[in-house]
Amino acid sequence: MPLMTTTLPMTTADRIAVIGTGAIGTAITHRLLTTGHPVTVWNRTPDRTTTLTAAGAHRAATPAEAVTSATLTLLTLTDYTAVHQVLDTLPPGLDGHTIAALCTGTPDDARTAAHQATHRGARYLDAGVQAGPDAFTTGTATVLYSGDRTAFDQHTETLARLGPPRFVGDTPHAAAVWDLTLFGLWYDAHLGLLRALDTARTAGIDLDEFAATATTQLGHVVTAVPATVSELRTGHHPPGPATLPEHLTVVRQLLTMRAGTTLGDGGLPAVAARIEALLAQGRHQQGLTATID
Ligand SMILES: NC(=O)c1ccc[n+]([C@@H]2O[C@H](COP(=O)([O-])OP(=O)(O)OC[C@H]3O[C@@H](n4cnc5c(N)ncnc54)[C@H](OP(=O)(O)O)[C@@H]3O)[C@@H](O)[C@H]2O)c1
Structure with a gap:
């Protein structure tokens, strides 16, 4: 407003x-x-x-x-x-x-x-x-x-x-909630970028070349904001790019790759546990927004 x-x-x-x-x-x-x-x-x-x-x-x-x-x-x-x-x-x-x-x-x-x-x-x-x-x-x-x-x-x-x-x-307190939540969004996105750059650098990948693809990847998050909000509003969680079992596979792979890295795993164990709980409820065809349903 x-x-x-x-x-x-x-x-x-x-x-x-x-x-x-x-x-x-x-x-x-x-x-x-x-x-x-x-x-x-x-x-x-x-x-x-x-x-x-x-x-x-x-x-x-x-x-x-x-x-x-x-x-x-x-x-x-x-x-x-x-x-x-x-x-x-x-x-x-x-x-x-x-x-x-x-x-x-x-x-x-x-x-x-x-x-x-x-x-x-x-x-x-x-x-x-x-x-x-x-x-x-x-x-x-x-x-x-x-x-x-x-x-x-x-x-x-x-x-x-x-x-x-x-x-x-x-x-x-409403302004503090907004403020800290927005800072949290920035930290999550920026630390995600730093984790990716750290991994790429350690693997000997050319960072300039990686940066261009990383920019496209972050762009996918930005363009998905309206659809994500709509899914939360309607309670309908279509799989989008992947179903929950497919996400769980990648999350576990990331956990393996991030073990022992400087910035840690980014909270992925909690994400994996949440997806496992949803799968136990039979929600295999849903997408990631179901994790905060
Ligand atoms: N700067 C930014 O880019 C930015 C961006 C977003 C949010 N913020 C937030 O905006 C607020 C102000 O940031 P700032 O960058 O202006 O900070 P700053 O440059 O460090 O200035 C802090 C001010 O607080 C005073 N102060 C500190 N402790 C005090 C105390 N116990 N009693 C009385 N005065 C005290 C200092 O007085 P002295 O001169 O006597 O030390 C100074 O005037 C912070 O909450 C910060 O998180 C800042």
């Missing part, structure tokens, strides 16, 4: 604070300043705000000063340990203020942060950052927000400065 704004007014009604001026916080602050927003910044190491104050940001002495000066505060901190520590320093009575944590963490982390913020009267948004600093600088960052829908609606125009904002759920 992308909310695109094609023509953005120079400023919005928000007063903004950015807490944590590392790579992401710095990029966000520059972006907001260049799109006409006054920004208050706070960083644990004050020296790291110098370029931002030179560019027009106001430096707060404490997180509490930053949050109370702003209608919308963005927490761009290393992790939720830092988020929880900063939230713990805030005073009560933050009604009318929104706090958004743009941080990679678990659903539990997000729920705890939401509790800390709302306990003080603030509205809370959690955000999964699927972008690096450059995307924030150009206003093209993919950020997934969840939590207080009213707060999201109130600040959408400001958040659109960073990239098309997407709201993914009313629970504080």
Whole structure:
């Protein structure tokens, strides 16, 4: 549900604070300043705000000063340990203020942060950052927000400065689920590529030649996404390129070949056990999506 704004007014009604001026916080602050927003910044190491104050940001002495000066505060901190520590320093009575944590963490982390913020009267948004600093600088960052829908609606125009904002759920932890799941998808795909390159290299295969075929192979995964989603939705699991017994044969062969390799077997023993359980139910003519039925 992308909310695109094609023509953005120079400023919005928000007063903004950015807490944590590392790579992401710095990029966000520059972006907001260049799109006409006054920004208050706070960083644990004050020296790291110098370029931002030179560019027009106001430096707060404490997180509490930053949050109370702003209608919308963005927490761009290393992790939720830092988020929880900063939230713990805030005073009560933050009604009318929104706090958004743009941080990679678990659903539990997000729920705890939401509790800390709302306990003080603030509205809370959690955000999964699927972008690096450059995307924030150009206003093209993919950020997934969840939590207080009213707060999201109130600040959408400001958040659109960073990239098309997407709201993914009313629970504080929905964004963390999306975020970690998307990271997991990337890790699985990329580590699959690394395992394949490792095996090819060890076998003396020319990596440039292998790479072209690997690209085609990964393309098959990408093009199969809509059909896979459709199979899950309908509960119909056609075999596609292979039936479950055929998959099991290849999975066992891979297990043999991957034994003792640097990155391990990629979780294939669990896949083999799952296929065996499905075969015991007589589901020989189904395809791989049946494994998560
Ligand atoms: N950078 C990326 O490409 C990227 C991509 C996707 C997601 N993310 C996520 O975005 C978040 C921010 O990443 P980043 O790259 O901006 O990190 P970063 O450059 O390492 O900056 C981290 C910031 O957190 C502050 N901090 C750390 N511990 C603190 C504490 N206990 N109390 C107060 N402040 C503390 C640091 O302050 P000091 O200056 O005092 O150390 C610094 O301002 C992370 O959750 C990261 O996983 C980043």
